[in-house]
Amino acid sequence: MIKVLDYPMRIGGEACPAATGEWIDTAYPFTRKTWARIPRGTAVDAAAAVGAAVQAFERPDWAGLTPSARGKLLHRLADLFEARAEEFARLEVMDNGKRITEMLGQMRRIPDWYRYFAGLADKVEGAVLSNENQAVLNITRPAPLGVVVCITPWNSPLLLAAYKLAPALAAGCTVVLKPSEFTSVSSVVFADLFAEAGFPPGVVNVVTGYGDEIGAALVSDPRIAKVSFTGGDVGGRAVYKLAAEHFHEVALELGGKSPNIVFPDADLDNAANGVLAGIFAATGQTCIAGSRLLVHRDIHDDLVERIVSKSKGIRMGDPLDAATQMAPVATEAQYQKILEYIDIAKAEGATCVLGGKAGQGAECGDGLFIEPTIFTGVTNDMRIAREEVFGPILSVIPFDSEDEAITIANDTDYGLAAGLWTQDLSRAVRLSERLKTGTVWVNIYRAVSYTSPFGGIKQSGIGRENGKKAIEEFFAPKSIWFNTAPTVANPFEMT
Template sequence: MQDYQMYIDGAWCGADSGETFASKNPYTGQDWARIPKAGTTDVDRAVQAAQRAFTTGDWPRWTASARGAALVRLAGLITDNSDFLAKTEVRDNGKLLAEMSNQCRYMANWYAYYGGLADKVEGSVPPIDKPGVVNMVTHEPLGVCALITPWNSPLLLLAWKLAPALAAGNTVVIKPSEFTSASTLELMHFVEQADIPPGVVNVITGFGAEAGMPLVTHPLVRKIAFTGGEAAGRAINEAAARDFKKVTLELGGKSPNIVFDDADLDAAVPGAISGIFAASGQTCIAGSRLLLQDGIYDSFVERLTEMAGAAVLGDPMDPATNISPVATQAQHQKILSYIDIAKAEGANCILGGRAAQPEGAGGYFVEPTIFTDVRNDMRIAQEEVFGPVLSILRFADEDEAVHIANDSAYGLAAGVWTNNLSRALRMSRRLQAGTVWVNTYRSTSYTTPFGGTKNSGLGRENGLEAIKEYLQPKSVWLAEPTVVANPFIRR
């Protein structure tokens, strides 16, 4: 068992109550770490520290260039320690070491990118229609930001929030998922080494009701960035609205992955596998609805089933493993319940459909599962499962594909596989999704915006758009001292 502490005001500390909770290794099913269980007092302590750092500490006196340099230093430290961070994440959330190693190395780019962007946020001097007056528009940080991250990719999705928040000059309180807090706490060692002042970055750990919601509703918090489920996102948005706080919400998805009969099937079949079975389907952008055109339906299903059926389940630390465990026991049970729902609705399970237990494992495995004969009004096609469960639907032409794809409460992402450029452009325009991939799937970058439409969220992360989510414009008027002809009339 490894004991962790929270990070508040530049110091390591336990919860005020002294309570802790266990974090389980999803592969072994065994407890491996003890995490402090924060309460309202701890939340207030962290927010107060962030507020002091924002208003009276060294941080507000730093230039934008100095903030950027600190982020670049942090990027270098993450790169140097990416293997260590990746192994911590694997122990905590069970994802493949191969994926987490690549992810942890890649996430350093977010800190380098926003480090370079920090001193390039420019204001403006608009032309004014009033003589003797100059107007300047500046962009200022919001203040204390609450960053709430999920269990599926804790460090990467934290980078999407933390890097632009700090580049903009804010201070933050981070609340990681109670299932995967360890890697975020380990990251704080490198925040310290990057010489970011005390109180600028704080981490509290614990559960939603006792730590998460008190953080969201704290009167000194001015912005909440959240990645997670739709229900929690709705509750956060409603609570934030009472105090007019800014929010960025990246929520669920039920993304369509659409394959036309002119697609390159050698690329599209692995693309469909990547869309749903990579990360054991535990990704908001999972291509969990596979739409196949009539002409290729049977051959595609045959090739897909053969490839998915050959996937190796096992130890996520083993390079030979393709499918790792799901992260939590509760999620394991949820996935299995959706498989039962799909069968009861009349969907045809042609692969998987059961819990699995690879030799030597004690954790939470689900076989790669494929359903055919799925109607788009079935729950398996409309509700987010967040696991390795694929629904296959048939379509005849573009219009029907668009209708099926858009007939969803979600709008996070979509995939299109075609060799027809005109069709690719038409589908990209017509699909109601924040991201559309053509002849690829599950690609993201620090340079391009990411976010959803409809119930998939509010705001955008990544790219130039993300830093705007952590800034507010201020209009400054400079006038020559003159006698106003009539002081009772607006000038």
């Protein structure tokens, strides 16, 4: 018998149930059994969280801190998180079903985000500007925006929260974090570390519930300054429209249909491994999944054979078992969606050369497993090639020339990432310039860092996270003018 634990929201430094007293069950994807409950927050809870963040932003115990002092708090937070990385990894596995080895890797890297932006906190500077009037001094100073609403998805809750919280807090903003209703536990537990690190109450608040019930209320609140959202393009579009009503600043990191492009001169074993990492790692549940494999016709059959051979050995199983190589899908709805797309691909005429069904072996238990699935004979006008599936499904599309590869790669509503596999440096440079994406990887895939800007174009979103300029996204430069002349002229006296 599993003991189901309740995980309240954190508002103003206090643990809070929903104002209605209602709860949402959270199931472990490997067993489909409830192991936790989170509050079903509503507009009342959203208003309370924003109110706490507004008060914290204006209080001297936060607003009066120097940038260096904010950096020290972030360093303490990183140390506390690092000491509990294994605990947070296990919570995320229980929430989203990802492999424990993957989540441990993420949790051990997350402190780096907070330390990086802790170091940047006192590096953002204003300027003295020249102007045509020598008697007037004009300076600029960076001013924190205010309250930021951060909305994260279910695939990597704490890592993607770090993308947002680290620069926002370094800049001096206060935050209301709303994680996915499917994966909220790790975020509410994480919230307790802020008080332990010395952050004043209300600087970071975590609320839980459904997007249309509490998320919409947060985005619509006129007291906030910015919304930072990571999720699907449908949700991003809804957030964008709501935020526009109050002219909130918005950053959106949305979906992708990223091409992994392989040329005949590539090391095919390396390319095959990169393709596997791009689509089957994380069970394909990542916005940067290399879900379209564009392969030169001369090596098509050879590369597909290598990928199929390597994929047959992928071990599905309990995500808490370190030997497991592919874990279940995170939610029941996503599981059904992936199966529907497999049927769609077959109906469109694609050839399934591997997988194509739910995982049903003893090692899968009652989990939400989908076998690693590969389709050949795909054309770029098929739905399987155009729509984000967010699962372990690879669409293989042949090409004959560089121009054709780029045309296919760019013929998409998305523009988040792309991979190039070639030993020709001039080709790599040339084509990386022509690919319409926010990130291009050459002979590698899925590399990310707190030092490197990340984001997309087209329906993959707007704005960038990570890197030096990310902190600037949470400031509004203030222009200040000083008159140094001894007198001010009467505007109605002509001289």
